[in-house]
Amino acid sequence: MLETLGKDCITFCANNFSLLSFIGETTLSLLAVLLQPNRARVRSVLHNVQISGVNALPIVGVTSFLLGIVIAYQGADQLRHYGANIFVVELVGYAMLREFAPLITAIIVAGCSGSAYAAQIGTMLVTEEVDALKTIGITPINLLVLPKLIALMVALPLLTLFADVLGVLGGMRMANNKLQVAPHEFLARFGTEIPIKTLFIGLGKSLVFAIVIVLISCYQGFRTKSNADSVGQQTTRSVVQSIFIVIVLDAGFSIVFNLLDL
Amino acid sequence: MNSGKIEPEARKDDYVIQMQQIYTRFGEKIVHDGVDLQVRRGDIFAIVGGSGSGKSTFLREMILLHKPDSGSVKILGMDLDDMSERMTKDLRQRCGVLFQKGGLFGTLTVSENIGLPLREHTDLDDVLIDQVALWKLVQTGLQSESASLYPAELSGGMLKRAAMARALALDPELLFLDEPTAGLDPTSADGIDTLILQLHAVYRPTIVMITHDLDLLWQVTHQVAVLGEGKVLAVGSMMELSQLENPEIRACFAGARGRAAQEQASNLAANHTINVNDKKVPAWKPK
Numbered sequence: 001m002l003e004t005l006g007k008d009c010i011t012f013c014a015n016n017f018s019l020l021s022f023i024g025e026t027t028l029s030l031l032a033v034l035l036q037p038n039r040a041r042v043r044s045v046l047h048n049v050q051i052s053g054v055n056a057l058p059i060v061g062v063t064s065f066l067l068g069i070v071i072a073y074q075g076a077d078q079l080r081h082y083g084a085n086i087f088v089v090e091l092v093g094y095a096m097l098r099e100f101a102p103l104i105t106a107i108i109v110a111g112c113s114g115s116a117y118a119a120q121i122g123t124m125l126v127t128e129e130v131d132a133l134k135t136i137g138i139t140p141i142n143l144l145v146l147p148k149l150i151a152l153m154v155a156l157p158l159l160t161l162f163a164d165v166l167g168v169l170g171g172m173r174m175a176n177n178k179l180q181v182a183p184h185e186f187l188a189r190f191g192t193e194i195p196i197k198t199l200f201i202g203l204g205k206s207l208v209f210a211i212v213i214v215l216i217s218c219y220q221g222f223r224t225k226s227n228a229d230s231v232g233q234q235t236t237r238s239v240v241q242s243i244f245i246v247i248v249l250d251a252g253f254s255i256v257f258n259l260l261d262l
Numbered sequence: 263m264n265s266g267k268i269e270p271e272a273r274k275d276d277y278v279i280q281m282q283q284i285y286t287r288f289g290e291k292i293v294h295d296g297v298d299l300q301v302r303r304g305d306i307f308a309i310v311g312g313s314g315s316g317k318s319t320f321l322r323e324m325i326l327l328h329k330p331d332s333g334s335v336k337i338l339g340m341d342l343d344d345m346s347e348r349m350t351k352d353l354r355q356r357c358g359v360l361f362q363k364g365g366l367f368g369t370l371t372v373s374e375n376i377g378l379p380l381r382e383h384t385d386l387d388d389v390l391i392d393q394v395a396l397w398k399l400v401q402t403g404l405q406s407e408s409a410s411l412y413p414a415e416l417s418g419g420m421l422k423r424a425a426m427a428r429a430l431a432l433d434p435e436l437l438f439l440d441e442p443t444a445g446l447d448p449t450s451a452d453g454i455d456t457l458i459l460q461l462h463a464v465y466r467p468t469i470v471m472i473t474h475d476l477d478l479l480w481q482v483t484h485q486v487a488v489l490g491e492g493k494v495l496a497v498g499s500m501m502e503l504s505q506l507e508n509p510e511i512r513a514c515f516a517g518a519r520g521r522a523a524q525e526q527a528s529n530l531a532a533n534h535t536i537n538v539n540d541k542k543v544p545a546w547k548p549k
Contacts, residue, residue, distance in 0.1 A: 124368075132365030132428075135325055136379045137354040 044147035052113035053155030064163035068170025076178040085179040092171030093194040101163035106209035110242040114217035118238035121221025122231035156210035216242040276303045284333035295492030306469045311489030358429030362440040366413040373409035379431040398427040419450030439471035480527035
């Protein structure tokens with residue numbers, strides 16, 4: 001019993017340590033690339049922007065549009081009781097821009113792209129491609145992690161912005177139907193009542209989520225053992241962990257922003 | 263393969279790989295318990311041993327993919343314990359590695375795969391790199407049409423050849439082959455045997471390989487090291503090893519398959535020539 005506990009403790013610490021050292025290595029390589037921008041793999045970054053960003057547009061768009069509708073719909077009843085119909089603008093605006101757009105986008109991207117990252121790296125480990133990279137003299141992190149990191153740090157905030165727009169559109173549609181708030185009224189109030197800060201808080205969060213998703217997924221990918229089963233396990237683990245940490249971080253952000261009065 | 267062991271005096275101590283007192287362990291399991299091994303320049307050197315004898319790990323330690331727990335490894339005169347990043351990069355450019363599963367990048371075509379080391383380490387322009395890649399490709403016996411194929415579209419034998427072409431891209435002094443004939447049908451495996459001899463005749467690299475393939479061992483290798491019980495049990499030519507009495511060594515080479523391979527090898531040696539680009543050149547002379 002004690003022995004198992006001790007062993008689990010050691011494994012846990014070792015895992016955390018290796019995650020930290022992975023983050024450290026990635027940071028160092030990122031700094032090296034920032035100091036010598038001509039060594040950046042621009043093609044690979046653009047490719048990743050397309051895969052994780054452009055290709056996720058439809059699903060992110062539909063989901064956040066529906067989310068906007070749901071928020072307005074749920075709020076409609078309560079607001080109508082008090083004749084506070086027009087406050088649906090604040091409801092949808094704050095909820096989407098601050099919370100739901102960054103969160104839902106990050107969750108979708110963790111599902112689509114994060115799993116793909118882990119699976120790609122895991123498969124490359126099994127087929128000895130990662131070893132081959134090393135022997136050719138290419139640091140795997142430079143080729144496999146950095147382009148994804150840079151690409152997602154660009155793509156996820158942009159996707160979040162897209163989700164903001166569609167979410168608000170969804171809310172606006174519902175406001176028109178259920179609360180008789182016409183689109184032009186909605187937009188006029190949106191412009192005066194929702195500060196630009198709200199948008200940037202959401203986008204800032206999505207930048208952090210992007211880093212978390214790439215680091216966790218790639219880290220789990222690199223932990224793949226040399227068999228095909230392990231690729232599946234690590235892929236699942238990468239999605240579960242990155243979604244979990246994204247939500248925990250989001251909760252943390254709420255508390256911190258509250259304390260800071262943002 | 264056993265006659266005339268005359269060595270030029272100058273080459274005698276010219277070791278490209280020197281491994282001393284290597285200890286490696288994975289958890290509780292001790293894989294290497296003080297292994298010493300030296301490989302002379304220009305040799306075709308094979309490492310054999312039962313499964314779990316740590317030969318793959320041993321190879322990985324030579325190509326800087328795994329660090330032994332203790333012991334010193336010197337490759338091409340460089341001490342791996344004491345390497346700057348630049349030296350590591352330099353050493354990697356002088357070594358070529360053929361992985362057991364090929365290790366070709368699935369997202370790149372064969373030609374891009376072969377050109378990758380050149381693109382990474384040289385300033386050659388793309389046209390020239392493609393030409394070099396094509397030349398390496400043809401040299402390893404592939405059709406030039408396969409340049410534009412992806413690794414998934416190649417057969418097992420072609421995959422090994424393409425991977426070999428990539429390993430040769432930077433004209434390495436040291437070539438590491440991990441099970442070059444594993445998983446191939448006998449014809450393809452014979453083709454790889456010949457290919458290794460041809461490449462050795464043309465480039466004269468030092469070749470270190472891991473293999474179980476008795477045909478390959480008899481026909482191609484100069485020196486063979488048998489790993490077992492965490493140590494090197496014996497080093498010598500195939501003929502020398504086949505006469506040893508140690509049961510663990512006998513287990514590697516004896517039996518019907520071993521005898522057949524030996525016979526075939528002596529037939530082959532009688533010919534003494536192999537084809538290199540349609541020209542007959544003297545086969546590797548047994549030492």
